[in-house]
Amino acid sequence: QVQLQESGPGLVKPSETLSLTCTVPGGPISSYYWSWIRQSAGKGLEWIGRVNPSGSTNYNPSLNSRLTMSVDTSKNHFSLKLSSVTAADTAVYYCVRHAAGSDAFDIWGPGTMVTVSS
Amino acid sequence: DIQMTQSPSSLSASVGDRVTITCRASQSISTFINWYQQKPGKAPKLLISVASILQSGVPSRFSGSGSGTDFSLTISTLQPEDFATYYCQQSYSTPYTFGQGTKLEIK
Numbered sequence: 138q139v140q141l142q143e144s145g146p147g148l149v150k151p152s153e154t155l156s157l158t159c160t161v162p163g164g165p166i167s168s169y170y171w172s173w174i175r176q177s178a179g180k181g182l183e184w185i186g187r188v189n190p191s192g193s194t195n196y197n198p199s200l201n202s203r204l205t206m207s208v209d210t211s212k213n214h215f216s217l218k219l220s221s222v223t224a225a226d227t228a229v230y231y232c233v234r235h236a237a238g239s240d241a242f243d244i245w246g247p248g249t250m251v252t253v254s255s
Numbered sequence: 256d257i258q259m260t261q262s263p264s265s266l267s268a269s270v271g272d273r274v275t276i277t278c279r280a281s282q283s284i285s286t287f288i289n290w291y292q293q294k295p296g297k298a299p300k301l302l303i304s305v306a307s308i309l310q311s312g313v314p315s316r317f318s319g320s321g322s323g324t325d326f327s328l329t330i331s332t333l334q335p336e337d338f339a340t341y342y343c344q345q346s347y348s349t350p351y352t353f354g355q356g357t358k359l360e361i362k
Contacts, residue, residue, distance in 0.1 A: 172351075182299070182342060182353040197350040198256075231298055239305050240346035241289035245298035 139163070141232050141246035149226075149253050155219040159232030159246060164213040166190065170235035171208065172242065173217045177228035187235065188215055222253045257281050257345050261354035267362040272333045276357045278326045278343035287347035290319055290328045293356075294339045302341075303328065335361075 145157035159171070173185040186196035188206045196204045200219065208215040219226060229248040236243035258281035268274050278288065286306035291299035301310050303319040306326060316331040330337055338361050343354040 181355050182344075184349075184351040184353070187349075195349045199350070236301070236304060239289070239308075240287070240351070241301055241304035242291075242299075242344070243301045243304075243310070245300070248298050 139234065139244050141234065141244055143230060143232050143246045143249040145249060145251070147250055147252060149222055149251060150255050151223055151253055152221055155217070155222050155226060155251055155253075157217045157230055157232075157249065157251070158214050159216070160212075160214045161234075162213065164210075166208065166213045166215065167210045169237065170240070171215045172233050172235060173206065174231045174233055174242070175226075175228040176231070176248075177225075179225075180228075183228075185217065185219075185230075224253050227251065227253045256350055257284060257348060257352055259343050259345055259352050259354040261341075261343055261357050263357060264355065265358045265360065267360050268333055269362045270333050270335055274330050274333060274359065276328045276341055276343075276359075278321075278328075278354050280324045280326075280345055280347075283323045284345045284347035286322050287345055288319075288321070288326050289344045289346060290317075291342045291344065292337075292339045293342065299342060333359075 142160045149155045167190040170189045172187040188194050188208045203220045205218040231248045232246045233242040234244040260279045290303040293299040307319045340356045340358045
């Protein structure tokens with residue numbers, strides 16, 4: 138069973154950059170698309186963006202100007218950077234795998250809570 | 256963005272009941288809808304993809320139907336472990352969007 142694991146700071150200061158990495162032990166990261174999703178009490182589940190094995194990305198327009206996602210197939214991980222964070226970016230962040238052929242999210246990491254506060 | 260509207264937002268039911276949760280899309284999404292179950296403190300779990308495809312390991316009491324703009328998730332005979340929050344999600348176009356959730360509680 139494929140497992141995903143998010144890692145990164147749990148506390149980020151306002152105006153700084155939130156950086157998270159998702160590791161896929163055993164891979165193969167190169168066979169699937171990968172997304173980040175966040176969940177906050179105020180906004181429910183929000184899709185952030187996706188990256189494919191070649192590094193092509195699609196971002197949620199609501200976050201597009203602040204967002205960078207990348208993939209490193211040699212290390213079996215992909216990453217998220219969200220700049221200029223505010224308290225509205227406080228949420229649980231999940232990395233997820235796209236199911237082959239459907240763009241349903243079939244594998245989820247356990248999630249990591251990120252709080253934006255000074 | 257495609258808006259996904261779930262109803263009801265909460266539902267009280269008893270073990271053994273049959274329950275149906277509906278989801279309406281703001282435009283036609285064919286059958287590109289997926290359903291998830293989330294328990295407190297856990298990540299969502301994919302139950303059904305492409306409107307009606309039951310995921311491996313998901314009990315057959317779960318079923319999905321619909322196409323176009325109107326969809327439903329049905330649990331035929333509620334079990335104690337089914338009390339959770341359920342979400343629909345459209346995968347027709349980016350940005351992918353979710354319904355606001357339906358919290359299924361024990362009556």
